Amino acid sequence: MKAAMKAVAATGVGAAVVVGRRMTARRRALRRGRSDHWLAVTVDRPLDAVTGPPRLPGPMGELRGRVDVRFRPAPGGRGTEVLAVPKDDDVSREDLRVALRQMKSLLETGTVIRPDTPSTTHPGPAGRVLRAVIGKSAGEGRL
């Protein structure tokens, strides 16, 4: 992932450089041991709708028992905050991030939007590098 980000950055495009730096900075911070904060999403539904059935739909259900989960109403009646953290190294924060996002989408829309794949039949060398970055993108981010 890091090598892929660097290669995208090496195409010399400013925005990609910024993205690469941010993602690298985040990983460095994680290595320094700042990885124990809870990952959080806000679901635009009331607390009872989120904690009632289907409780933790999608891949969140599969992580049951291996992650700690907390629910709390968002301020101003703006839905429900769902916070989660892996109990041990078995669950990666990337997988948990994907699971939280998919759970949110399932609770709000009943589905998870699927990307148009394969997006292209001939991505080219730069496109293949970008593809590697995209492959990880769902598990990355600030969540």
Place this chain on the structure above:
Amino acid sequence: MRALCWEGVNDVRVQDVPDPKILNDGDLILKVGLSTACGSDLHLLTGHIPFMQAGDVIGHEFMGEVVEVGPDVTRHKPGDRVVVASFIGCGQCYYCRNDLWSLCDNTNTNPGITQALWGADPGGIFGYSHAMGGFKGSHAEYVRVPFADHNAIAIPEAVDDLSAVFASDSAPTGWMGADLGGVRPGDVVAVWGSGAVGQMAARSAQLHGAERVVVIDRFDYRLRQAENAFGLETVNYEHVDVGAALREMTGGRGPDVCIEAVGCEAHSYGPQYAYDQVKSKLKLETDRPIAVREAIHNCRKGGTVFVLGVFSGVVDKFPLGAVMNKGLTLRGAQQHGQRYIPMLLDRMASGELTTTHLATHVLPLEEGARGYQLFKDKEDDCVRAVFRP
């Protein structure tokens, strides 16, 4: 099917690509009737938005006929004539429910990229890079439309295809600039850029009751369109000092609302143009905010500057002091089409909002590359190249 693909910087070509399929139950498949080039595509062509792969289908402003619907689609059926919003909304997250559709939480399939870049991911767009979800674009015979009940909007019979296609993106973008820019009756409004987006913003300002609306550009043929189609005042910055003209026009105050409809490849004759070009070559800035700077500088004290032009990253020499000391409101957004499209279609039907003059070049899709060349280089008085697959 045939589709116009991004193949590299300044290289687009029509290719054979796989037909789209229904992937979610709320999808529909649209047979594209018309699909127009947009100024935003130029940022992809020039490589300002680097998250493209060779072979990506571009195009995001379009209308057509429904040919297939997924089992969850209730508002459309095969045969319906619809226009599709360029941004994909889910219709059910906090942002969609608050009419901020381009900020949808659930439609960007690659959220990590823009979260790293901007701190949060906006919604997905058709044909607008993998940073924005990697969805296939509309310069094609067919396109998949996710969450179709929310993103496809029926076109009233009284509105023809060529009018309706601009209800997808440029008209709602322009309307949003006037609406969220807070244009009020009696205001003086200045709009930078006399492309489709700038003209739509200026017309929308008139329809919000602005007393004087002036459009700024350097291409006379575009300014003439603004004058003839909507009776707008114009300033050609090639011949006239924009600041002096605006002060004269407003009794020295400056415009109440300034709308920027130019974007990150803004042009100018001053030394700042060379400065910005060098900085962007050295990767010290990604975008050239020339018109934004001018709008901020010339806006009246306490006024509003609305940025409709697309920017992707960081800019230099940003006049923060003017924003702060003049008490300005600075705002921008990608367009919240679903909020405005039905109303805009009604205005098109009533003749209040005309758009067909923007389609200076209607071409078969096979001439996509030529269309983009005309549009990019502003040749043959091109305002928009519209493709008919």
